[in-house]
Amino acid sequence: MSILSITNLRLRRGEREILRGVNASVASGELVALMGLSGGGKTTVLRCVAALETFEDGAIDVGGVMLRPGPPPSRPIMRDLRTRVGMVFQLHYLFEHLSVMNNVTLAPVNVAHKLRADAERRAVELLDALGVAHRRNALPRELSGGEAQRVAIARAMAMEPPLLLMDEPTASLDPARRSELGETLVQLTSTGRTLVVTTHDDDFARDFATRVVILAEGEVVEQGDPREVLTNPQHEATKRLLQSARKASQA
Amino acid sequence: MKPIRGLLIVVAAMAFLSPARADDKVLRWGGDAEGGAPFVEADPNDPLILRGFDVEVAEQIARGLGRRPEFHQVGFADIDQSVQRGDFDIGMSGVEDTPARRRMLAATIPYFEFHEVLTMRAEDRGKFSTLAALRGRRVGTLGGTIAYERLLAAEKSDGVIVVSYDDDVHPYADLRAGRLDAVLLDNIIAVRSMRRVPGLWTEPQPVATGHYIGVLATANTKFRDQINDVLRARMRDGTLERIYRKWGIWDSYQPSFFASVLNADGNAKAAESKGPAQNLDVVLRYIPALLRASLITIALSCAAMGLAVFAGVFIASGRVYGSAPVRALLTIYVEVVRGTPVLLQLFVLYYGLSSVIRLPAFLAALLGLGLNYAAYESEIYRGALEAVPRGQLEAARTLGLSEAQVLRLVRGPQAFRIALAPMTNDFVALLKDSSLVSVITVIELTKQTSIFAANIGSWVIPGILCAALYLVLSLPLSRLAGRLEDRWRAATE
Numbered sequence: 001m002s003i004l005s006i007t008n009l010r011l012r013r014g015e016r017e018i019l020r021g022v023n024a025s026v027a028s029g030e031l032v033a034l035m036g037l038s039g040g041g042k043t044t045v046l047r048c049v050a051a052l053e054t055f056e057d058g059a060i061d062v063g064g065v066m067l068r069p070g071p072p073p074s075r076p077i078m079r080d081l082r083t084r085v086g087m088v089f090q091l092h093y094l095f096e097h098l099s100v101m102n103n104v105t106l107a108p109v110n111v112a113h114k115l116r117a118d119a120e121r122r123a124v125e126l127l128d129a130l131g132v133a134h135r136r137n138a139l140p141r142e143l144s145g146g147e148a149q150r151v152a153i154a155r156a157m158a159m160e161p162p163l164l165l166m167d168e169p170t171a172s173l174d175p176a177r178r179s180e181l182g183e184t185l186v187q188l189t190s191t192g193r194t195l196v197v198t199t200h201d202d203d204f205a206r207d208f209a210t211r212v213v214i215l216a217e218g219e220v221v222e223q224g225d226p227r228e229v230l231t232n233p234q235h236e237a238t239k240r241l242l243q244s245a246r247k248a249s250q251a
Numbered sequence: 252m253k254p255i256r257g258l259l260i261v262v263a264a265m266a267f268l269s270p271a272r273a274d275d276k277v278l279r280w281g282g283d284a285e286g287g288a289p290f291v292e293a294d295p296n297d298p299l300i301l302r303g304f305d306v307e308v309a310e311q312i313a314r315g316l317g318r319r320p321e322f323h324q325v326g327f328a329d330i331d332q333s334v335q336r337g338d339f340d341i342g343m344s345g346v347e348d349t350p351a352r353r354r355m356l357a358a359t360i361p362y363f364e365f366h367e368v369l370t371m372r373a374e375d376r377g378k379f380s381t382l383a384a385l386r387g388r389r390v391g392t393l394g395g396t397i398a399y400e401r402l403l404a405a406e407k408s409d410g411v412i413v414v415s416y417d418d419d420v421h422p423y424a425d426l427r428a429g430r431l432d433a434v435l436l437d438n439i440i441a442v443r444s445m446r447r448v449p450g451l452w453t454e455p456q457p458v459a460t461g462h463y464i465g466v467l468a469t470a471n472t473k474f475r476d477q478i479n480d481v482l483r484a485r486m487r488d489g490t491l492e493r494i495y496r497k498w499g500i501w502d503s504y505q506p507s508f509f510a511s512v513l514n515a516d517g518n519a520k521a522a523e524s525k526g527p528a529q530n531l532d533v534v535l536r537y538i539p540a541l542l543r544a545s546l547i548t549i550a551l552s553c554a555a556m557g558l559a560v561f562a563g564v565f566i567a568s569g570r571v572y573g574s575a576p577v578r579a580l581l582t583i584y585v586e587v588v589r590g591t592p593v594l595l596q597l598f599v600l601y602y603g604l605s606s607v608i609r610l611p612a613f614l615a616a617l618l619g620l621g622l623n624y625a626a627y628e629s630e631i632y633r634g635a636l637e638a639v640p641r642g643q644l645e646a647a648r649t650l651g652l653s654e655a656q657v658l659r660l661v662r663g664p665q666a667f668r669i670a671l672a673p674m675t676n677d678f679v680a681l682l683k684d685s686s687l688v689s690v691i692t693v694i695e696l697t698k699q700t701s702i703f704a705a706n707i708g709s710w711v712i713p714g715i716l717c718a719a720l721y722l723v724l725s726l727p728l729s730r731l732a733g734r735l736e737d738r739w740r741a742a743t744e
Binding site for chain 1: 668
């Protein structure tokens with residue numbers, strides 16, 4: 001069953017066509033790696049799904065909530081959308097003025113109207129599962145990059161969205177941390193969540209993703225089983241992507 | 252008598268020359284043309300021409316010395332300091348004969364006798380014939396005058412409430428408007444004001460008697476004696492009487508006053524003691540008043556800042572989130588308030604609107620300063636709101652927070668942290684700007700200091716005390732601002 005379906009998504013900013021008709025579908029329980037060279041439109045696709053960007057043409061169906069071209073969706077549609085999709089940003093964007101605990105409980109208390117005690121109990125569970133419960137009283141600026149990322153995941157998970165978008169979670173992690181993150185994400189899918197993750201890292205995609213989607217110059221050029229696609233690339237853009245990844249890892 | 256032509260132009264040219272310039276062809280005399288008729292005023296038909304009985308007395312003195320009179324404009328309250336530092340030779344526009352002046356300066360013989368009289372609304376005629384009848388009532392006068400001193404004494408003995416003004420026009424306007432119950436001032440001023448403001452009545456029985464004198468720098472006693480000779484001669488030959496009759500200020504008191512001045516040759520000189528009397532006693536007497544005035548300054552600054560913060564938050568939110576007309580309206584407000592002097596805003600609020608709404612002075616001061624600073628605060632908040640990174644807002648939105656919640660829970664608190672240090676700096680500035688409200692009769696620290704200085708005839712000790720009090724108030728705030736700034740910098744690095 002498809003939890004996310006993107007049809008012919010087009011987006012331009014001024015003269016630049018950023019997305020030229022993206023088509024993709026994600027089934028419930030998948031861990032999809034969205035790959036492509038920088039500037040290929042990966043992040044923009046995520047931002048469109050989270051309704052942080054408007055687009056010119058096409059449609060996005062997030063578990064029954066339809067996003068259409070034109071101005072930002074109305075408030076009721078937005079509310080529905082927020083219950084279905086969460087997002088973890090590349091730079092985390094933890095709320096600088098709130099402790100780790102309050103970062104995680106802000107939305108459950110104010111949006112889902114949970115009791116603070118319940119929200120905090122759940123927050124401790126999430127932080128514990130991600131290995132950062134001991135940092136619950138720290139401020140974001142006191143966290144390491146890896147800790148901040150896990151807090152950001154906990155914050156998004158606290159609203160229990162069935163679909164979680166993650167932008168470049170592997171970007172600033174060393175290999176050990178990377179496989180730790182991969183295992184965490186696999187665990188999340190095993191509890192019924194669906195993940196769409198943008199990444200440059202083909203090893204990460206090979207080891208943890210159930211499917212890879214290659215985006216180049218605003219279009220999906222290739223997709224399928226990560227091991228197949230990334231071992232035996234058919235499209236020129238995929239080959240270039242792998243070459244640049246190899247260069248980066250040798251450097 | 253011909254009015255003195257073109258003198259104001261000369262004054263403008265004089266501004267570029269050294270004030271200490273000595274020239275025995277001219278008599279430089281200082282006065283306040285804002286004081287108006289019958290003292291010194293600009294001719295309504297030709298504002299470059301001065302007229303008034305003080306103008307004519309000065310002309311007579313100059314002629315008697317074989318000199319040409321040259322007028323120097325000076326604020327009424329600054330005549331003493333200005334003549335002492337040599338800006339002009341003699342100060343004389345309704346300058347009162349007081350012991351403090353005689354101590355500080357070389358005073359001429361008195362040349363006119365006036366009386367402090369009580370003016371009230373016509374419907375109160377007969378009700379307040381003495382100060383004692385004004386217990387618990389508001390009585391206005393010009394600050395730093397004999398009338399003011401008399402009222403301060405009555406504040407203690409008769410429980411009147413003293414309201415001090417910087418000029419002698421607004422007390423009568425405020426009396427008519429009901430802000431005051433009586434005004435105590437020179438009979439000349441009372442007569443003139445009753446012509447301007449209808450519906451007033453002046454009690455004929457004087458409360459006190461005073462004299463107008465000319466003042467010179469202490470070093471100029473010889474010159475002062477020459478001037479005294481001229482004045483006595485003009486009293487004897489009837490020239491002064493003719494001038495006073497022309498200006499309608501000759502009255503039954505003057506003949507005996509002239510006689511006593513002419514008989515008391517040299518008495519004035521004998522009464523003088525040299526040097527300022529700045530003994531500890533005088534200073535100590537003023538300290539409670541200064542402390543009380545500091546409390547006014549603190550209360551006013553805190554309340555005005557509270558209002559500025561409250562209104563500033565609304566203006567900033569309106570300018571960031573509001574519809575186009577709301578944004579335009581608020582932008583106009585901010586630009587008008589920031590683009591015009593706060594002094595003007597205070598005047599408009601207190602005097603300009605008095606026919607529509609009669610604000611008490613403290614409330615007008617609070618509103619004036621608060622609404623003025625609100626414009627500045629709103630700019631700080633707007634900048635701070637816009638400085639909150641977009642990522643913070645997007646993260647909040649993806650969690651499902653409504654725009655109002657984003658503002659209340661994320662954007663606002665973060666902007667507040669950014670705004671805190673510049674806000675504290677503004678509070679320090681407001682503390683000092685609060686001295687402006689003395690123009691609308693609120694006696695705060697600076698005003699009390701200038702009263703103090705006028706009474707002891709020196710700015711040195713009052714100035715130091717006043718500066719020390721301001722520093723005690725502002726230094727902790729400045730340090731707090733610095734600390735907050737450091738903390739925020741550390742937090743964002």
